[in-house]
Amino acid sequence: MNTALxxxxxxxxxxxxxxxxxxxxxxxSILAQMKKVLPEIGIPPEQTVFISGIGxxxxxxxxxNTYGVHSIHGRAPAxxxxxxxxxxxxxxxxxxxxxxxxxxGGNHFIHLLRRNVxxxxxxxxxxxxxxxxxxxxxxxxxGQVTKSTPMGVVDHPLNPISIAIGAEATFIARSVDSNIKHxxxxxxxxxxxxxxxxxxxYQNCNVFNDGAFSYAQDKATRDDATVELEHGKxxxxxxxxxxxxxxxxFSLEVVNxxxxxxxxxxxxxxxxxxxxxxxYLLSRMRHPQFPEPIGVFRNVEHGTFEKAVRGQIDQAxxxxxxGDLQKLLSSGDTWTV
Amino acid sequence: xxxxxxxxxxxxxxxxxxxTVRLVGDSGDGMQLLGxxxxxxxxxxxxxxxxxxxxxxxxxxxxxxxxxxxxxxVQFASHEVHxxxxxxxxxxxxxxxxxxxxxxxxxxxxxxxxxxxxxEDKDLKLAKLNTSPLEDPSMExxxxxxxxxxxxxxxxxxxxxxxxxxxxxxxxxxAMGLVYWLYGRNMDATLRFIHGKFSAGKSTxxxxxxxxxxxxxxxxxxxxxxxxxxNVHPAKLTSGTYRxxxxxxxxxxGLLAAAQRSGKELFYGxxxxxxxxxxxxxxxxxxxxxxxxxxxxxxIAAVCAAIGASYGGQMGxxxxxxPGIALKAEAMGLALMLELPLLVIDVQRGGPSTGLPTKTExxxxxxxxxxxxxxxxxxxxxxxxxxxCFEIVQEAWMLATQLMLPVIVLSDGYxxxxxxxxxxxxxxxxxPIPVSHPQENNNPDGPFKPYLRNExxxxxxxxxxxxxxxxxxxxxxxxxxxxxxxxxxxxxxKMVHIRAQKVANAAKLLPPQSVEGPASGxxxxxxWGGTYGACLTAVQQAQSAGLSVAHAHLxxxxxxxxxxxxxxxxxxxxxxxxxxxxxxRMLIRSRYLVDAIGYNKIKGKPFTVTELVEKISEYAx
Numbered sequence: 001m002n003t004a005l006x007x008x009x010x011x012x013x014x015x016x017x018x019x020x021x022x023x024x025x026x027x028x029s030i031l032a033q034m035k036k037v038l039p040e041i042g043i044p045p046e047q048t049v050f051i052s053g054i055g056x057x058x059x060x061x062x063x064x065n066t067y068g069v070h071s072i073h074g075r076a077p078a079x080x081x082x083x084x085x086x087x088x089x090x091x092x093x094x095x096x097x098x099x100x101x102x103x104x105g106g107n108h109f110i111h112l113l114r115r116n117v118x119x120x121x122x123x124x125x126x127x128x129x130x131x132x133x134x135x136x137x138x139x140x141x142x143g144q145v146t147k148s149t150p151m152g153v154v155d156h157p158l159n160p161i162s163i164a165i166g167a168e169a170t171f172i173a174r175s176v177d178s179n180i181k182h183x184x185x186x187x188x189x190x191x192x193x194x195x196x197x198x199x200x201x202y203q204n205c206n207v208f209n210d211g212a213f214s215y216a217q218d219k220a221t222r223d224d225a226t227v228e229l230e231h232g233k234x235x236x237x238x239x240x241x242x243x244x245x246x247x248x249x250f251s252l253e254v255v256n257x258x259x260x261x262x263x264x265x266x267x268x269x270x271x272x273x274x275x276x277x278x279x280y281l282l283s284r285m286r287h288p289q290f291p292e293p294i295g296v297f298r299n300v301e302h303g304t305f306e307k308a309v310r311g312q313i314d315q316a317x318x319x320x321x322x323g324d325l326q327k328l329l330s331s332g333d334t335w336t337v
Numbered sequence: 338x339x340x341x342x343x344x345x346x347x348x349x350x351x352x353x354x355x356x357t358v359r360l361v362g363d364s365g366d367g368m369q370l371l372g373x374x375x376x377x378x379x380x381x382x383x384x385x386x387x388x389x390x391x392x393x394x395x396x397x398x399x400x401x402x403x404x405x406x407x408x409x410x411v412q413f414a415s416h417e418v419h420x421x422x423x424x425x426x427x428x429x430x431x432x433x434x435x436x437x438x439x440x441x442x443x444x445x446x447x448x449x450x451x452x453x454x455x456x457e458d459k460d461l462k463l464a465k466l467n468t469s470p471l472e473d474p475s476m477e478x479x480x481x482x483x484x485x486x487x488x489x490x491x492x493x494x495x496x497x498x499x500x501x502x503x504x505x506x507x508x509x510x511x512a513m514g515l516v517y518w519l520y521g522r523n524m525d526a527t528l529r530f531i532h533g534k535f536s537a538g539k540s541t542x543x544x545x546x547x548x549x550x551x552x553x554x555x556x557x558x559x560x561x562x563x564x565x566x567x568n569v570h571p572a573k574l575t576s577g578t579y580r581x582x583x584x585x586x587x588x589x590x591g592l593l594a595a596a597q598r599s600g601k602e603l604f605y606g607x608x609x610x611x612x613x614x615x616x617x618x619x620x621x622x623x624x625x626x627x628x629x630x631x632x633x634x635x636x637i638a639a640v641c642a643a644i645g646a647s648y649g650g651q652m653g654x655x656x657x658x659x660p661g662i663a664l665k666a667e668a669m670g671l672a673l674m675l676e677l678p679l680l681v682i683d684v685q686r687g688g689p690s691t692g693l694p695t696k697t698e699x700x701x702x703x704x705x706x707x708x709x710x711x712x713x714x715x716x717x718x719x720x721x722x723x724x725x726c727f728e729i730v731q732e733a734w735m736l737a738t739q740l741m742l743p744v745i746v747l748s749d750g751y752x753x754x755x756x757x758x759x760x761x762x763x764x765x766x767x768x769p770i771p772v773s774h775p776q777e778n779n780n781p782d783g784p785f786k787p788y789l790r791n792e793x794x795x796x797x798x799x800x801x802x803x804x805x806x807x808x809x810x811x812x813x814x815x816x817x818x819x820x821x822x823x824x825x826x827x828x829x830x831k832m833v834h835i836r837a838q839k840v841a842n843a844a845k846l847l848p849p850q851s852v853e854g855p856a857s858g859x860x861x862x863x864x865w866g867g868t869y870g871a872c873l874t875a876v877q878q879a880q881s882a883g884l885s886v887a888h889a890h891l892x893x894x895x896x897x898x899x900x901x902x903x904x905x906x907x908x909x910x911x912x913x914x915x916x917x918x919x920x921x922r923m924l925i926r927s928r929y930l931v932d933a934i935g936y937n938k939i940k941g942k943p944f945t946v947t948e949l950v951e952k953i954s955e956y957a958x
Binding site for chain 2: 015016017044045046047049051054061062065066067068069070071072075077078079080081082083084085086087089090107108111309310312313315316317319320321322323325326328329330332333334335336337
């Protein structure tokens with residue numbers, strides 16, 4: 001009998017379904033990186049479940065050969081929470097979008113993060129409603145002209161990373177669809193984290209909001225428009241690695257390293273376990289005033305929800321013995337006729 | 338009918354066949370507790386009992402006002418009772434507001450016991466009264482007993498050095514003691530309750546409450562105004578061991594039983610809502626049964642988490658009341674498309690919108706039947722009494738697992754908070770609910786087919802973790818068999834029919850409709866849910882009066898039992914009393930083309946037997 005564990009490959013996670021995203025959509029890249037990362041994590045397909053809501057990104061579960069639920073708009077975190085509580089043995093991923101997670105599902109999103117259920121949530125942020133054909137989303141920028149905002153968006157957008165910090169998420173990261181190596185690394189680290197891992201992915205919708213993240217995607221601009229967060233290392237960016245981020249009082253500032261006046265040691269060193277207030281400051285760095293951080297913003301250990309819940313059940317069984325239904329029904333005052 | 342019997346104490350005891358008492362006071366006066374104790378004690382004495390707690394939605398409504406009145410009615414009898422009684426043999430009123438809002442229900446010559454100390458000018462003003470109702474000439478219609486309960490309680494507990502507020506709070510136990518003496522109720526169970534409730538560090542309070550209880554009893558023994566006490570012989574119930582049970586409690590225990598019978602762990606997702614929250618409280622206590630209770634961030638998350646648990650192979654259950662069920666509607670549609678077993682329990686209350694949170698109504702029937710987008714039928718079952726909640730959720734879970742679909746159970750505020758004696762079932766005699774999860778791929782030519790069906794049209798419940806059976810489910814229409822996304826017109830029509838037929842197949846797993854009374858005749862009374870007791874009693878009374886009337890109580894509202902149409906055709910007229918505007922009537926009329934007559938009451942209160950008998954007499958001739 002061959003007892004050796006099968007070596008998993010990306011193909012093991014490919015389903016037989018035709019992919020129905022628009023040609024050129026950023027979702028393809030995220031799917032490809034996910035299929036590359038899943039075998040590296042080493043959890044077999046039958047132990048893996050993808051749960052999604054509604055939207056372009058939420059078709060994702062159909063395209064991976066694992067277990068999957070394509071649920072209803074905004075509710076994937078709730079379905080996933082129930083599944084994980086029922087089956088802590090499973091590896092659970094939530095796939096969502098900016099409208100799904102932050103608008104209709106905003107409530108579930110924050111509660112998932114604060115509970116720290118051990119699952120991974122990947123938010124495809126394209127700053128637009130794609131599947132309903134081009135209305136503005138909660139991450140659309142002010143002034144953005146869309147089908148439902150012909151005179152421009154007037155709402156102030158939500159910042160997903162800031163919200164995650166507010167909800168005290170234990171793992172918060174950001175990556176970019178086209179930056180495939182970086183994306184793969186971040187997804188893998190998300191999978192390894194115990195607790196809710198939140199990953200925002202800048203994803204280009206080439207039909208309804210093309211180029212929304214071109215500054216972070218294009219080779220010509222991305223080195224100056226993004227800064228890669230590396231734990232324990234100074235925050236340096238720019239094509240020539242000649243710019244840095246420095247903490248000045250309660251604010252961050254961009255400093256020039258080229259003239260030698262500011263040294264590397266003066267820069268902010270990224271710390272994944274830093275005080276949430278500092279992580280919040282990082283989340284507020286917005287293009288073009290700042291390079292936008294990509295990588296792991298925060299990675300801290302905290303007890304998971306399902307362990308605490310199952311722990312109480314185990315404790316109750318230990319202290320009171322396994323429940324006896326007949327005893328329960330006959331408890332308290334009874335009389336016999 | 339009464340017989341004089343010698344008493345152990347000086348005063349004689351009069352035995353009567355049944356007593357209906359209502360206890361009314363401020364919502365902070367402990368009337369619900371008093372009522373529950375009287376109910377439990379009467380049940381322990383072997384009486385049949387039925388209760389009707391009636392309280393405001395506010396936790397501490399303005400003191401002394403009419404809006405703040407909280408009441409508890411109980412009927413205990415030496416015969417079977419199915420209702421808390423129409424009119425009162427005795428009314429215990431703790432203040433003027435409680436008195437004037439309840440006096441109309443007291444029988445002429447009935448006993449009226451009031452706390453005399455709370456009829457001062459300020460109390461009258463709070464009740465918006467210019468003069469004391471105790472001075473009203475109509476008082477001659479009743480046997481008025483004025484008791485200085487506040488003062489007597491204070492004197493009785495003086496030795497314990499309680500604060501004025503603490504001493505005052507003992508007065509419901511004084512009232513209880515008086516009522517217990519009056520009806521020969523044994524104090525033991527209540528004494529056990531007092532000492533159990535106020536144990537750790539509160540033994541002084543416990544001792545004071547016991548003293549107040551005993552003082553109330555002694556007061557009854559002593560005063561001249563009460564010449565004798567009453568008592569009620571035990572009822573002739575079928576043999577067995579009994580306990581007193583409330584609807585929500587029975588429902589929670591039924592869920593435990595269903596989980597055990599099916600070899601599943603119970604996953605219970607819920608969001609607090611009146612009058613369903615007690616189910617959450619109850620189940621949260623039984624973690625040692627392997628129960629996982631999840632208080633979700635909202636109603637939608639509660640049902641979605643339950644769906645997730647069902648997908649994972651556990652027993653997913655969610656409960657709510659009307660407003661919460663409205664929020665869960667989309668997710669119920671999802672579960673229907675996923676074809677996963679799920680229980681959705683609606684403890685109905687007065688609506689629409691927030692409506693009357695603490696009052697009862699049966700107005701969610703059409704919501705649970707039709708309150709989802711698309712063609713989305715689901716089985717609907719309705720409990721008829723507190724004890725029945727235990728059975729019905731097990732039956733619902735059997736259906737859910739055999740047919741692989743969500744099943745809706747209706748209860749209501751009247752059942753949820755009501756209590757009745759309940760014969761404790763023998764757990765070892767509860768048959769298993771067979772549930773299996775496939776381990777083998779059912780498709781030799783390719784990937785597992787999650788929507789391949791058995792003879793009942795149920796799909797296999799394949800769960801994550803099973804090698805080779807990976808599959809995706811979702812809310813988008815799917816191809817039969819493979820479950821792949823399909824927008825094919827013929828497939829959609831086929832799937833809609835399959836889902837409808839699956840619900841219709843439930844009738845094959847359920848017993849046929851039965852009728853109480855003649856197999857044909859002038860009138861058939863058709864009822865469902867919590868009006869069972871009142872309708873049954875009314876029909877029995879009408880039958881005793883010689884009317885040609887029968888009673889069919891529907892437990893299965895979707896699908897209807899297969900023989901229902903034939904039953905309806907055997908009577909000249911069909912009367913459907915409902916605590917709504919005629920929702921079952923609409924279903925019956927459209928399904929069977931029967932010109933059913935409605936009798937509809939939407940007051941947040943149950944039917945009285947009297948009003949039903951009047952209606953029956955009108956049509957059964």
